[in-house]
Amino acid sequence: MAGWRDLGRLARGYRGPIAGAAALSLLGTLLALTQPLLARAAVDGAAAGQLRWPVLGALTALFAAHASALALGRYVQAHTGETMTRDLRRTLTGHLLRVRIAAFDDRRVGDLIARACGDTTVVKTLIAQSLGTGLAGVAGLAAAVALLAWLDPWLLATVMVLFGGSFAALLAVVRRVRIASRTAQNAEGALLADLERALGGIRLVRACRAEPLEAARLDTSAGRAYLANLRMAGMVALSGPANDLAVSGAFLAVLLSGAARVSSGAMTLGDLVAFTLAMTYLAAPVYEIFQAVSAVQQGAGALQRITEVLALPVERDRPVAVAAVRSGARPARPVLEFRDVWFGYRPGAPVLRGVGFTVPARGQVALVGPSGAGKSTIFALAERFYEPDRGSVLLHGRDARFTPYARHRAAVGLVEQDSPLLAGTLRDNLLYGAGPVTDREIHRVLAMTGLTRVAAELPAGLDTPVGDHGRRLSGGQRQRVAIARCLLARPDLILLDEPTAHLDPDSERALTTTLHEVAEVCALMVIAHRFSTVRAATSILVLDRGAITATGTHSELLLASPYYRRLAAQTPTPQMYG
Numbered sequence: 001m002a003g004w005r006d007l008g009r010l011a012r013g014y015r016g017p018i019a020g021a022a023a024l025s026l027l028g029t030l031l032a033l034t035q036p037l038l039a040r041a042a043v044d045g046a047a048a049g050q051l052r053w054p055v056l057g058a059l060t061a062l063f064a065a066h067a068s069a070l071a072l073g074r075y076v077q078a079h080t081g082e083t084m085t086r087d088l089r090r091t092l093t094g095h096l097l098r099v100r101i102a103a104f105d106d107r108r109v110g111d112l113i114a115r116a117c118g119d120t121t122v123v124k125t126l127i128a129q130s131l132g133t134g135l136a137g138v139a140g141l142a143a144a145v146a147l148l149a150w151l152d153p154w155l156l157a158t159v160m161v162l163f164g165g166s167f168a169a170l171l172a173v174v175r176r177v178r179i180a181s182r183t184a185q186n187a188e189g190a191l192l193a194d195l196e197r198a199l200g201g202i203r204l205v206r207a208c209r210a211e212p213l214e215a216a217r218l219d220t221s222a223g224r225a226y227l228a229n230l231r232m233a234g235m236v237a238l239s240g241p242a243n244d245l246a247v248s249g250a251f252l253a254v255l256l257s258g259a260a261r262v263s264s265g266a267m268t269l270g271d272l273v274a275f276t277l278a279m280t281y282l283a284a285p286v287y288e289i290f291q292a293v294s295a296v297q298q299g300a301g302a303l304q305r306i307t308e309v310l311a312l313p314v315e316r317d318r319p320v321a322v323a324a325v326r327s328g329a330r331p332a333r334p335v336l337e338f339r340d341v342w343f344g345y346r347p348g349a350p351v352l353r354g355v356g357f358t359v360p361a362r363g364q365v366a367l368v369g370p371s372g373a374g375k376s377t378i379f380a381l382a383e384r385f386y387e388p389d390r391g392s393v394l395l396h397g398r399d400a401r402f403t404p405y406a407r408h409r410a411a412v413g414l415v416e417q418d419s420p421l422l423a424g425t426l427r428d429n430l431l432y433g434a435g436p437v438t439d440r441e442i443h444r445v446l447a448m449t450g451l452t453r454v455a456a457e458l459p460a461g462l463d464t465p466v467g468d469h470g471r472r473l474s475g476g477q478r479q480r481v482a483i484a485r486c487l488l489a490r491p492d493l494i495l496l497d498e499p500t501a502h503l504d505p506d507s508e509r510a511l512t513t514t515l516h517e518v519a520e521v522c523a524l525m526v527i528a529h530r531f532s533t534v535r536a537a538t539s540i541l542v543l544d545r546g547a548i549t550a551t552g553t554h555s556e557l558l559l560a561s562p563y564y565r566r567l568a569a570q571t572p573t574p575q576m577y578g
């Protein structure tokens with residue numbers, strides 16, 4: 001029943017157009033059903049040697065009206081199907097963009113793309129084949145059965161036995177069709193996810209000579225989709241002949257017993273013609289119902305995969321707490337504060353253990369610690385990609401949970417270590433999320449981040465496309481573009497994950513000076529692996545296995561923290577670059 005329930009929920013907002021399509025389809029069927037009555041009068045008249053012209057004229061007009069109603073009904077149905085699919089895609093993509101970051105940790109992006117594109121296309125076919133016509137089919141069937149019962153109940157009983165048998169056969173296979181449809185859609189999702197993995201990391205694939213490995217993975221996923229689709233096609237193919245057999249069998253049975261009854265005088269030839277003609281209008285709704293049932297089963301897997309995405313939790317702003325509103329503007333407060341924050345990606349495995357620190361409104365705070373200590377996790381919580389399990393994150397002295405996400409992220413800028421850029425021009429990337437910015441401001445920030453020459457040397461300057469993920473730029477250029485983007489957005493706090501990671505000593509010195517300037521107008525928090533970055537900080541936090549083990553200035557930590565002393569002893573100083 002899941003497929004029908006999901007379809008019902010999806011169709012809820014489109015009752016009007018669906019009813020319109022069904023009404024037009026039903027009107028077509030009703031117009032068709034009146035034709036046998038006129039045909040009977042025409043045939044009986046012809047048998048008595050007279051052509052009844054008014055009857056023939058009415059019959060022709062009915063044919064035309066019938067055809068027009070059906071054509072219009074099909075168009076309205078297709079239109080409704082397209083509208084529903086467009087709206088479903090909008091809802092789905094809008095939802096995906098707001099899904100909590102944690103949900104992406106357990107899912108493959110390729111599979112999510114498959115759900116937004118492939119599965120919605122399957123659902124579109126389902127809608128096109130089942131809604132409207134399916135409903136009209138049921139109504140048409142009822143009308144046709146009523147007419148046939150009025151014409152000849154005995155012949156109708158023969159017909160119903162045959163149709164009932166084939167419908168029962170269809171229902172027996174539909175459950176399996178639904179399971180096969182789910183398997184097929186999952187396999188299609190896996191295929192797209194594998195393709196996204198291979199193409200997204202194509203340089204790695206080539207460098208590791210892993211083309212055969214990736215090709216084999218893709219083959220396996222394609223093979224699984226192929227087998228599941230074949231299984232489904234086989235079962236659907238069975239339902240077609242079941243319908244045809246029922247229709248042909250019913251016609252034969254009606255003609256045989258009808259002929260006997262005509263010769264015995266129990267019915268006229270006109271009665272038999274009318275019944276046979278009316279039966280053709282029974283075949284159409286029966287076919288429509290068969291189609292609708294099998295389409296819903298085929299689309300059920302895709303619909304279920306879509307409803308799963310729609311059930312993923314999204315980021316939702318909480319109502320602003322009254323106490324928080326009263327606290328007013330707070331430039332004097334620390335821009336960011338962690339109070340006894342505990343957090344784990346999985347229950348029972350804490351990555352942060354009671355972390356507490358403050359970042360003042362101006363100046364540079366460095367975060368140091370061994371790999372895996374939880375430094376990026378602190379940034380993820382500061383950006384509210386995840387919420388703490390215990391404790392709280394405060395922005396300007398207010399519990400961050402009560403600030404709308406958009407406002408929070410406007411105040412806290414993030415530059416990640418691998419500085420991903422988006423496909424588009426350099427200008428698009430610089431202005432991404434920045435709001436209105438003048439050209440003068442752009443050029444000032446380009447100068448600050450050492451990008452003026454880079455931009456000038458690009459073929460179309462700022463309007464040069466940077467390629468997928470910014471691949472046409474070097475790692476260092478990408479990182480500086482990411483920093484420039486963050487500066488243009490003018491947040492209160494900038495989180496930088498090792499800003500000098502990809503830079504040569506000259507650029508590193510220039511950027512260190514820039515960050516020094518930036519720290520005078522806003523707060524900076526920097527994950528630092530290089531000692532040059534650490535030394536520039538006004539305050540340093542040492543993180544080890546999820547806990548802050550020491551806090552202080554460079555000279556304080558040299559005395560207080562053995563880890564920091566080791567870091568200072570091992571890390572090359574900028575002077576070493578000469």
Ligand SMILES: Nc1ncnc2c1ncn2[C@@H]1O[C@H](COP(=O)(O)OP(=O)(O)OP(=O)(O)O)[C@@H](O)[C@H]1O
Pocket residue numbers: 105345346351369370371372373374375376377378
């Ligand atoms: N999305 C995630 N899901 C599950 N575990 C994660 C996730 N991200 C990080 N972890 C785990 O959390 C721990 C801390 O990771 P984190 O990236 O915060 O460390 P880090 O100090 O930034 O390390 P590095 O200096 O190497 O970047 C690690 O054990 C890591 O495996």
